Amino acid sequence: MARLPFTNDIRTLRFLAGEMTQGDLGDQVGVTRQTIAAIEQGKYSPSLEVAFRIARVFGKPLETVFQWEDSKD
Amino acid sequence: MSFNEKIHWAAFVAIVSAFGWYFLSYPWQIVGRRAGVAAAADMLLPVTVIIIGAMSLTAAFFAIRAPKEAHLKDDERERTIHMRGTHLAYYPLVLGVWANLFAIFYQLSAAVHLNLLIATVVVAELVRVGSQLYFYRRGY
Numbered sequence: 378m379a380r381l382p383f384t385n386d387i388r389t390l391r392f393l394a395g396e397m398t399q400g401d402l403g404d405q406v407g408v409t410r411q412t413i414a415a416i417e418q419g420k421y422s423p424s425l426e427v428a429f430r431i432a433r434v435f436g437k438p439l440e441t442v443f444q445w446e447d448s449k450d
Numbered sequence: 451m452s453f454n455e456k457i458h459w460a461a462f463v464a465i466v467s468a469f470g471w472y473f474l475s476y477p478w479q480i481v482g483r484r485a486g487v488a489a490a491a492d493m494l495l496p497v498t499v500i501i502i503g504a505m506s507l508t509a510a511f512f513a514i515r516a517p518k519e520a521h522l523k524d525d526e527r528e529r530t531i532h533m534r535g536t537h538l539a540y541y542p543l544v545l546g547v548w549a550n551l552f553a554i555f556y557q558l559s560a561a562v563h564l565n566l567l568i569a570t571v572v573v574a575e576l577v578r579v580g581s582q583l584y585f586y587r588r589g590y
Binding site: 407409410411420 | 527
C-alpha cells in the first residue's frame, strides 16, 4: 500500500479534546470507529466532506488537522 | 473488527467450506452424462442450506452481541471497499462466461456447463469477499 501524501493530527486533537475516543469522533462525523482508525493511521484517504466534518468537530481549520507532505509532491 | 468485516469472514469461510465440499465430493466420473446434472442439483441443496444457515447464525450472533454496530449504516470507506471488491470480481466472472462459451462450441455436456458456471460464481465471490477483507485489513 502506497503511503498517503498527507499526515494528520487527529490522535493529538482527540487527546486534547478530553481524550475523545475514536468511536465518539466517528459518531459525530458519521463514520465508523474503524474508519477513524484507518484515517489516523494513514491507511484511508477520507472524502473532502469527512475531512471537513472532522475539522469542525475539533473547531479547527482543515490544514490544522491534515498537512500535505511537500516531499510527496 | 467491524460488524461488516465479521460477516465477510463468515461468508468467506462458508463459501470455501461448502463449495470445497461440493467440488471435492462431486462424482466427476458421471459429469459427461445426464445424471451429472441431477447429482449437481442434489448437492447444491445442502450447499445452499449450509451457506444461508451459517450466514444467518453468524449475523444473528454478532448482532445480539453488539446491536449498535449491527445497525450502523455503511460509511464512505465501507461503500468504497464494497465497490472495489465487486469491481475486482468482475474479471473472473467475465473469464468464466468466456470459458462457458467455449464449452458450448466444443459441445460439452450440460453438467460441465453447470459446474463451470458454479465455479465461476464461486471464484468471483471469493475474489469479491477476499479482496474486501484485504481492504478492510490493510486500507488502500
